[in-house]
Amino acid sequence: MNGKVRLGEFLQTRRSQLRPEDLGIPGYGERRRVPGLRREELASLAGVSVSYYTRLEQGQSLNASPQVLDAIARALRLEEAERLHLHNLARSSVTGSGRGRRPAPERVTEATGQLLEALAHVPAIVTGRRGDVLAWNRLGHALFAGHLDPGAPDRPAERPNMARLVFLDAHTRDLYADWPAKARAVVGNLRLVAGRHPDDTALHALVGELSAKSADFASMWADHRVTACAVATYEMRHPLVGPLTVTQQTLSQGPDQDQRQSQGQSIVVATTEADSPSRTTLALLAQVSPQRDPARPGVRAASG
Numbered sequence: 001m002n003g004k005v006r007l008g009e010f011l012q013t014r015r016s017q018l019r020p021e022d023l024g025i026p027g028y029g030e031r032r033r034v035p036g037l038r039r040e041e042l043a044s045l046a047g048v049s050v051s052y053y054t055r056l057e058q059g060q061s062l063n064a065s066p067q068v069l070d071a072i073a074r075a076l077r078l079e080e081a082e083r084l085h086l087h088n089l090a091r092s093s094v095t096g097s098g099r100g101r102r103p104a105p106e107r108v109t110e111a112t113g114q115l116l117e118a119l120a121h122v123p124a125i126v127t128g129r130r131g132d133v134l135a136w137n138r139l140g141h142a143l144f145a146g147h148l149d150p151g152a153p154d155r156p157a158e159r160p161n162m163a164r165l166v167f168l169d170a171h172t173r174d175l176y177a178d179w180p181a182k183a184r185a186v187v188g189n190l191r192l193v194a195g196r197h198p199d200d201t202a203l204h205a206l207v208g209e210l211s212a213k214s215a216d217f218a219s220m221w222a223d224h225r226v227t228a229c230a231v232a233t234y235e236m237r238h239p240l241v242g243p244l245t246v247t248q249q250t251l252s253q254g255p256d257q258d259q260r261q262s263q264g265q266s267i268v269v270a271t272t273e274a275d276s277p278s279r280t281t282l283a284l285l286a287q288v289s290p291q292r293d294p295a296r297p298g299v300r301a302a303s304g
Contacts, residue, residue, distance in 0.1 A: 006198070007089040008057045013224040014076045015042050023077075045075035064090050081192060081228035088195035105156065108135045112265055122269050123246075123282075126153075129193050129264030130203050131162040131186070139282075142289035143270055146240065147171045150290075163190060163206065167214040177235040177243070187220040188227025193264075195226070241285045244278035246270040 016036035025041055037045075043053040048068060056064060056072075064072075069090055073083040106128040108116075116124055116137055123143040125136040133145075133153045141150045145160060152158045165172040166179075166186050176182040194203055210217040233247045252266045272278040 006092070006195075007086075008059050010086065010089055010224050011057045011072070011076075013222075014078070014082075015039070018042075018077065042072075042075055046071040048072070079226075082226045085192055085195045085226045088198075092195070092198040106132065106134055106265070109265070112267065115267060119267075119269060121286075122271055124267055124269045127162060127266050127268060129197065129266075130200070130206055131164075131190070133160045133162065134265065138289060139286055140268075140270075142240075142285055143236075143238065143246075143282075144175075145172070146289065161206065162186065163210060163217075167210055167217045171239070175236055175238065177237055181232075182234060183216060184220055184225065185227050185229050185232060187217065187223075188225045189229045191221070191224065191226045192228060197264075238281075238285065240288055241281050244272065244281040245276075246272055246278065246282075 016034065018037045020037060020041065023037070023041075023045065025037070039054055039057065040050045043050045046053065046068070048071065053072075066087065069087055070083065073086055076082075078086060108126055112126055113135070116126055116135055120137055121139070123137070123139040125140040125144060126134045128134055135153050136144070136150075138150075141148070145165065148160055149158075152160055163186050166176075166183055167173075173179055190203075190207065194200075194207070197203060207221065211221060212218075229248075229250050230252075231247065231249050233245060235243065235245050237243050248268055248270050250266050250268050252264075272282050
């Protein structure tokens with residue numbers, strides 16, 4: 001799918017999700033053939049002509065200025081992550097998605113490995129930009145995927161992928177008490193990544209696989225929601241130690257200032273409230289989870 005189509009689909013979907021009454025647009029009790037705002041209403045709110053906005057949705061106008069995009073973002077009531085996603089889509093529609101590039105192997109940097117080791121007392125995992133698990137510490141493996149081989153992240157061809165786990169793995173689906181909330185966060189983050197990296201063929205393949213295998217994913221992907229997964233609280237139902245509530249924080253590495261392609265790695269840590277039953281439960285998990293084989297440390301500075 002080229003950038004023009006992605007931009008148009010995003011604009012159309014988000015426009016359809018707005019209710020005229022929420023924006024102070026009088027409806028006079030009329031029944032609309034399609035939900036959401038009309039193009040002329042959105043164009044009026046953004047301060048652009050109807051013909052210009054129509055061409056933008058149809059992929060026929062490729063030179064929208066940042067100011068115009070921000071005006072459209074305000075009219076669509078987009079949050080900051082969604083506004084940035086809109087700019088990314090507009091940029092890719094101008095430059096084109098190219099022929100697609102074979103993605104470079106993702107590696108755990110030495111600095112990231114050191115940080116993971118320093119987080120030995122909290123569950124932590126290192127993920128690539130598509131959600132592949134590049135490394136995890138002992139507690140991270142025990143909390144998020146204790147049913148999987150702890151050495152899997154060390155073997156690039158067998159690395160777990162968090163999106164696949166959330167949508168296709170029964171253990172992970174049962175792990176989250178509010179699974180739909182976790183699933184929407186995963187899809188929203190993938191949408192954000194897809195806007196930043198329109199040429200990533202491996203990401204497109206992942207989205208295609210999940211769309212084919214999971215009706216839930218296909219429905220959520222079609223919604224075009226964008227989510228920056230920074231901090232979220234989840235109630236988990238761990239099969240070994242029972243329920244606990246954790247705050248998942250994602251520490252992301254941004255692109256270089258000279259805009260060279262970055263690793264895009266993130267460290268996801270799970271913390272619990274001090275003196276809470278969840279803190280006690282997490283301590284119990286640390287006691288009952290098996291010790292990691294020293295031959296498979298899970299952190300390598302140059303793994304492929």
